[in-house]
Amino acid sequence: MTRKACVIGWPISHSRSPIIHGYWLKRYGIEGSYERLPVKPEDLSGFLARLRGNGFVGCNVTLPHKEAAFRVVRTADAATKKLGVVNTVFERDGELWGTSTDGEGFIASLRNDLPDWQVKGRTVVILGAGGATRAIVGALVDEGAERILIANRTHARAEELQRDFGPRIEPRDWTEAPRLLGAADLLVNTTSLGMTAQPPLDIDLAHLPASAVVTDIVYTPLETDLLKRAKARGNPTVPGLGMLLHQAVRGFELWFGTRPQVTPELYDLVAADIDPGYRR
Numbered sequence: 529m530t531r532k533a534c535v536i537g538w539p540i541s542h543s544r545s546p547i548i549h550g551y552w553l554k555r556y557g558i559e560g561s562y563e564r565l566p567v568k569p570e571d572l573s574g575f576l577a578r579l580r581g582n583g584f585v586g587c588n589v590t591l592p593h594k595e596a597a598f599r600v601v602r603t604a605d606a607a608t609k610k611l612g613v614v615n616t617v618f619e620r621d622g623e624l625w626g627t628s629t630d631g632e633g634f635i636a637s638l639r640n641d642l643p644d645w646q647v648k649g650r651t652v653v654i655l656g657a658g659g660a661t662r663a664i665v666g667a668l669v670d671e672g673a674e675r676i677l678i679a680n681r682t683h684a685r686a687e688e689l690q691r692d693f694g695p696r697i698e699p700r701d702w703t704e705a706p707r708l709l710g711a712a713d714l715l716v717n718t719t720s721l722g723m724t725a726q727p728p729l730d731i732d733l734a735h736l737p738a739s740a741v742v743t744d745i746v747y748t749p750l751e752t753d754l755l756k757r758a759k760a761r762g763n764p765t766v767p768g769l770g771m772l773l774h775q776a777v778r779g780f781e782l783w784f785g786t787r788p789q790v791t792p793e794l795y796d797l798v799a800a801d802i803d804p805g806y807r808r
């Protein structure tokens with residue numbers, strides 16, 4: 529039987545998930561498909577209600593549906609319950625379940641690129657407190673990060689993260705960010721700054737210790753200015769594309785029954801789609 533999965537969003541044309549799942553279906557010789565489907569916000573609950581009837585074993589859910597989908601499906605785990613969003617929907621025993629795989633994607637990407645580096649006991653500085661930050665904060669707390677300093681332009685959003693994830697989270701002013709870097713073992717940009725067609729992320733890295741790991745959730749461009757500058761001063765860096773690839777692993781496993789590998793070949797395939805001039 530051919531198993532069908534898809535990614536839904538509005539708009540959806542930019543999604544690279546079909547490349548990722550298409551690569552794995554071929555690599556593992558699985559009879560299946562993964563398509564991109566535009567679904568309007570007002571059609572979301574109807575679409576999910578008909579998902580199995582339409583022959584799908586599940587789907588990825590992207591903007592703007594992550595919260596609405598959370599309300600429709602059964603929540604598969606406690607970490608997802610806390611996030612209030614799902615990005616992966618799957619069918620079990622006649623019911624639809626949802627989970628969020630962004631946090632594990634973030635951690636797996638770090639582990640993949642820096643196998644000897646541990647989050648446990650570390651101080652993390654996070655720039656930004658938007659939608660993408662929540663899953664990362666949840667995963668860092670679960671992994672045993674000691675302190676998570678969050679600098680956000682809108683202070684209230686960082687405070688909300690502290691309310692939801694506890695005293696390890698320390699909300700800080702956006703203007704304080706350059707100074708906070710002095711304490712960082714890990715620096716994570718979760719703002720949209722530095723993304724193609726967005727303003728740059730002008731942050732002075734002078735205080736950042738040379739051993740601090742620097743990562744960015746932005747993956748267009750593949751190497752952001754932040755990553756370039758960090759690399760130039762000798763900091764280990766982890767590009768954002770890894771998180772996108774690793775967050776896809778569990779969905780594929782849930783739908784198609786094989787836990788897939790994020791290979792250098794897959795990285796190159798998606799990187800070349802983002803930047804045709806990309807060379808490893």
Ligand code: ATR
Pocket residue numbers: 655656657658659660661680681682683685718719720721727
């Ligand atoms: P979402 O919540 O959907 O992830 P978002 O609201 O665009 O997306 O949030 C992205 C992050 O980038 C936020 O932390 C945002 O800061 P605010 O919470 O203050 O909006 C941050 N961000 C976007 N543009 C920024 C800018 N010009 N300067 C500083 N931070 C910015």
